[in-house]
Amino acid sequence: xxxxxxxxxxxxxxxxxxxxxxxxxxxxxxxxxxxxxxxxxxxxxxxxxxxxxxxxxxxxxxxxxxxxxxxxxxxxxxxxxxxxxxxxxxxxxxxxxxxxxxxxxxxxxxxxxxxxxxxxxxxxxxxxxxxxxxxxxxxxxxxxxxxxxxxxxxxxxxxxxxxxxxxxxxxxxxxxxxxxxxxxxxxxxxxxxxxxxxxxxxxxxxxxxxxxxxxxxxxxxxxxxxxxxxxxxxxxxxxxxxxxxxxxxxxxxxxxxxxxxxxxxxxxxxxxxxxxxxxxxxxxxxxxxxxxxxxxxxxx
Amino acid sequence: xxxxxxxxxxxxxxxxxxxxxxxxxxxxxxxxxxxxxxxxxxxxxxxxxxxxxxxxxxxxxxxxxxxxxxxxxxxxxxxxxxxxxxxxxxxxxxxxxxxxxxxxxxxxxxxxxxxxxxxxxxxxxxxxxxxxxxxxxxxxxxxxxxxxxxxxxxxxxxxxxxxxxxxxxxxxxxxxxxxxxxxxxxxxxxxxxxxxxxxxxxxxxxxxxxxxxxxxxxxxxxxxxxxxxxxxxxxxxxxxxxxxxxxxxxxxxxxxxxxxxxxxxxxxxxxxxxxxxxxxxx
Numbered sequence: 001x002x003x004x005x006x007x008x009x010x011x012x013x014x015x016x017x018x019x020x021x022x023x024x025x026x027x028x029x030x031x032x033x034x035x036x037x038x039x040x041x042x043x044x045x046x047x048x049x050x051x052x053x054x055x056x057x058x059x060x061x062x063x064x065x066x067x068x069x070x071x072x073x074x075x076x077x078x079x080x081x082x083x084x085x086x087x088x089x090x091x092x093x094x095x096x097x098x099x100x101x102x103x104x105x106x107x108x109x110x111x112x113x114x115x116x117x118x119x120x121x122x123x124x125x126x127x128x129x130x131x132x133x134x135x136x137x138x139x140x141x142x143x144x145x146x147x148x149x150x151x152x153x154x155x156x157x158x159x160x161x162x163x164x165x166x167x168x169x170x171x172x173x174x175x176x177x178x179x180x181x182x183x184x185x186x187x188x189x190x191x192x193x194x195x196x197x198x199x200x201x202x203x204x205x206x207x208x209x210x211x212x213x214x215x216x217x218x219x220x221x222x223x224x225x226x227x228x229x230x231x232x233x234x235x236x237x238x239x240x241x242x243x244x245x246x247x248x249x250x251x252x253x254x255x256x257x258x259x260x261x262x263x264x265x266x267x268x269x270x271x272x273x274x275x276x277x278x279x280x281x282x283x284x285x286x287x288x289x290x291x292x293x294x295x296x297x298x299x300x
Numbered sequence: 301x302x303x304x305x306x307x308x309x310x311x312x313x314x315x316x317x318x319x320x321x322x323x324x325x326x327x328x329x330x331x332x333x334x335x336x337x338x339x340x341x342x343x344x345x346x347x348x349x350x351x352x353x354x355x356x357x358x359x360x361x362x363x364x365x366x367x368x369x370x371x372x373x374x375x376x377x378x379x380x381x382x383x384x385x386x387x388x389x390x391x392x393x394x395x396x397x398x399x400x401x402x403x404x405x406x407x408x409x410x411x412x413x414x415x416x417x418x419x420x421x422x423x424x425x426x427x428x429x430x431x432x433x434x435x436x437x438x439x440x441x442x443x444x445x446x447x448x449x450x451x452x453x454x455x456x457x458x459x460x461x462x463x464x465x466x467x468x469x470x471x472x473x474x475x476x477x478x479x480x481x482x483x484x485x486x487x488x489x490x491x492x493x494x495x496x497x498x499x500x501x502x503x504x505x506x507x508x509x510x511x512x513x514x515x516x517x518x519x520x521x522x523x524x525x526x527x528x529x530x531x532x533x534x535x536x537x538x539x540x541x542x543x544x545x546x547x548x549x550x551x552x553x554x555x556x557x558x559x560x561x562x563x564x565x566x567x568x569x570x571x572x573x574x575x576x577x578x579x580x581x582x
Contacts (some may be wrong), residue, residue, distance in 0.1 A: 198404035201358055206418030206469055216421070220408055242416030297407035300451035 081267040086274070089267040098268060099259045101251040107275065108157065110253040113169070113244060114237045117176035121233060125184035126226055133192025133222070134214055142185070149181040154240045158247070167248035179240040180233040187229025191222030224291070224298040231287045238280040302369025304332040304355065304473060304505065309364035309375065311531075313349050323530035324350045328364070330524070330533060332473065337499055337506040337542060339520035343571060347531025348509045352477050355507060357392040368395060368472065371545065373568045393424055394418060397466030405450045405461055412446040413439065414461050418469040429468075434465040438493060439501065456487035472476065473505035479509065492518060493551060496542050513567050517541055517560060518551065535570055539563070 041048060061082060069075055070082035077085065094103040123280075131138040149157070154175055161178075165171040195218050203213050245254030253276050260268035291298065311325040325347040332338050340348045353359045354366055357373050365375030372389050373396075392398075397418075405414050412430055413420075415437050419429035437443060440460040447454070450461055459479055466474055477496075480488045492515060499506055510516050516523055518541055525535040545554045554560060
């Protein structure tokens with residue numbers, strides 16, 4: 001190892017750069033240039049670095065291609081309306097409404113259904129999941145039920161829910177609720193199971209009762225996974241929304257999309273999809289924010 | 301002050317996949333007297349941690365029983381067979397503080413709250429428990445770190461919190477399961493000295509597990525050497541190197557005493573003999 005070569009690069013680099021033009025050689029020499037380095041940048045885990053700019057680029061490109069494809073009429077507007085037409089529709093439905101309800105009313109109904117199902121799941125699935133984690137009997141009772149219906153597509157049991165509960169609001173909320181329930185309960189259970197035995201033993205050796213161990217160690221330990229379960233659960237909720245609004249709905253984003261599809265109003269179909277996507281995304285951002293605030297110790 | 305007694309204890313673990321039962325500990329008879337610093341040394345799989353878990357009350361012996369003073373920690377004497385005395389067994393309790401190798405602090409609590417956690421479980425008021433925890437944090441040298449999240453601390457500082465937390469409950473004895481095993485060599489030496497100071501300061505019984513011969517000799521007032529298959533105590537040595545250190549405060553000098561080196565060679569010989577014969581379970 002020669003120390004002088006390490007100390008001199010800035011000047012040495014310059015002179016070499018002037019002499020040698022090819023960029024490949026320049027890049028090779030830049031390895032020796034003085035400057036800040038990040039750990040893991042070379043020979044680290046693959047996939048390091050920021051991706052926001054790339055995401056923005058992809059999104060812009062997609063909208064750009066969409067715009068160009070419709071501008072030059074490569075695709076008929078019936079199949080793919082232009083971005084402008086979708087925005088126009090957005091404004092039109094927001095102000096004048098579609099199928100006897102404004103966009104705000106459609107959104108309000110859907111959010112009411114999804115969030116009441118979500119709240120219902122939160123107050124039932126989380127306690128049951130925790131109970132499954134800490135109690136053998138509870139696990140024996142609920143495990144086969146949840147594991148049986150969890151992989152079923154909601155459309156498969158929608159008819160049954162309608163036969164049992166009718167075509168009113170209840171069956172819609174229950175369908176979404178069932179979709180949210182399973183992932184939330186299983187996450188809560190997994191959270192309970194993730195606790196380190198040392199923490200439990202430590203609490204016992206400090207005189208904790210069984211109940212205190214559950215309250216002070218196990219429940220708090222389960223919190224990160226419960227929050228993850230809430231994120232996954234609400235995602236399933238939005239996924240199930242359109243199925244829930246298939247039968248006898250008077251308003252709702254899913255209803256709006258289905259209704260527009262029947263009349264081949266493709267721009268409203270796309271607009272509805274985009275609105276659902278944006279609401280779901282915003283809620284996910286909110287959950288991630290909550291996660292950072294509530295469990296900063298996650299994974300430590 | 302009361303002594304910890306282990307009466308003829310054996311522990312069998314069920315075999316893996318229906319295989320033969322494993323004798324983790326066999327015929328252990330042994331006491332820890334008030335004020336003693338007992339160090340258990342031995343190859344992996346010799347039952348050191350099983351012994352500590354018994355003392356802590358985390359597991360029950362297959363045979364025999366353990367007592368601390370008049371109270372039963374785990375297991376029951378043979379004469380009690382048939383009597384319904386299960387309620388008499390205390391299991392884990394605040395009279396025995398445990399310090400683990402790692403993963404035992406609560407990451408959602410800060411340093412002070414972690415140290416005060418045991419008192420919180422006991423229902424001690426916030427003001428009093430924080431004051432008492434602060435005293436012990438001072439003892440382990442963490443005065444200025446009360447509000448730090450524990451996951452931001454170094455491994456050595458985390459173990460200091462673990463020691464303070466175990467002491468806050470004012471237990472009769474401390475059980476230390478390789479508490480310095482995951483630390484770097486320099487931090488380890490600092491904490492060895494700290495633990496000896498804590499021992500002198502509090503006069504508590506200590507049961508300390510280690511893999512390091514040097515650490516064992518330096519810390520112990522009594523050294524027990526364990527051997528695997530079946531796990532048992534094979535040798536016991538009374539030692540005084542810790543007292544010499546507490547007088548002259550020079551760890552390097554103690555560790556280079558001819559007596560220390562001779563003892564180290566002797567113990568290494570015993571352990572290597574074991575490893576050739578047994579190997580260890582892990």
